Amino acid sequence: MMQRVPEPELMDAVEQAEAYAAADFSSPNGAFVEQVLAAMPRSTQRLLDLGCGPADICIRLARALPRLTVDALDGSRPMLDCARRALGAEPRDLSTRIRLLERQLPDPTLERQAYDAVTSNSLLHHLHDPQVLWQTVTKVASPGATVIVMDLLRPDSTSAAEAIVARYAADEPEVLKQDFYNSLRAAFTPDEVRAQLAEVGFSHWAVTVVSDRHLLVCGRVSADQAAL
Numbered sequence: 001m002m003q004r005v006p007e008p009e010l011m012d013a014v015e016q017a018e019a020y021a022a023a024d025f026s027s028p029n030g031a032f033v034e035q036v037l038a039a040m041p042r043s044t045q046r047l048l049d050l051g052c053g054p055a056d057i058c059i060r061l062a063r064a065l066p067r068l069t070v071d072a073l074d075g076s077r078p079m080l081d082c083a084r085r086a087l088g089a090e091p092r093d094l095s096t097r098i099r100l101l102e103r104q105l106p107d108p109t110l111e112r113q114a115y116d117a118v119t120s121n122s123l124l125h126h127l128h129d130p131q132v133l134w135q136t137v138t139k140v141a142s143p144g145a146t147v148i149v150m151d152l153l154r155p156d157s158t159s160a161a162e163a164i165v166a167r168y169a170a171d172e173p174e175v176l177k178q179d180f181y182n183s184l185r186a187a188f189t190p191d192e193v194r195a196q197l198a199e200v201g202f203s204h205w206a207v208t209v210v211s212d213r214h215l216l217v218c219g220r221v222s223a224d225q226a227a228l
């Protein structure tokens with residue numbers, strides 16, 4: 001089994017953020033949004049998306065649910081500049097429902113129990129300490145909140161990681177290919193994620209492998225787990 005090799009947390013180089021924002025993630029992002037919509041009650045009003053990047057997922061969610069408001073958090077200003085540009089191309093009744101927050105996790109100023117859904121795609125593997133994500137979730141989620149997190153899976157070997165990059169990013173710029181490879185090496189296995197969840201009392205949450213490179217975590221925060 002390949003050992004985890006952490007990568008830098010923030011994607012704060014302009015070239016890196018621009019390449020990420022320009023890439024076509026419609027397939028995994030669309031699949032993630034479908035999972036969120038299936039798991040989340042239609043009455044959900046306040047959602048927090050952690051590590052939102054260019055906000056493609058936030059925009060898709062806001063399109064699907066016309067009463068949803070989204071706080072889109074990221075610690076990288078260049079990523080949020082891409083997000084701001086994407087929001088600028090949307091109708092005002094959508095863009096005004098998405099608020100961009102430039103914050104780096106862990107962030108002690110985040111409001112307690114404020115959100116009835118928390119989502120995150122491809123943030124977990126960036127965190128040097130993965131508990132930063134799960135502890136943030138317990139703090140910000142209101143009782144009963146839905147939590148859906150998707151991330152990359154760490155392949156068994158460097159050659160398996162190279163094969164995934166070749167399969168899904170062959171035509172992308174070099175900076176994106178390198179980031180993808182680094183991300184695969186920094187990602188966790190499903191068992192590692194289960195162990196992380198057990199530490200915060202979420203061992204009953206489902207961890208499912210949903211593609212050859214993604215895992216999905218889905219759960220609900222109970223009243224006694226919220227803002228522990």
Ligand SMILES: C[S@@+](CC[C@H](N)C(=O)[O-])C[C@H]1O[C@@H](n2cnc3c(N)ncnc32)[C@H](O)[C@@H]1O
Pocket residue numbers: 009010011012025050051052053054055056057073074075076079103104105106120121122123126127
């Ligand atoms: C791979 S991108 C994913 C973007 C987006 N969720 C998506 O699926 O398109 C990961 C994002 O997490 C952000 N990030 C990493 N560590 C962070 C931290 N500690 N606090 C806030 N944002 C962080 C990075 O800056 C980057 O924009």
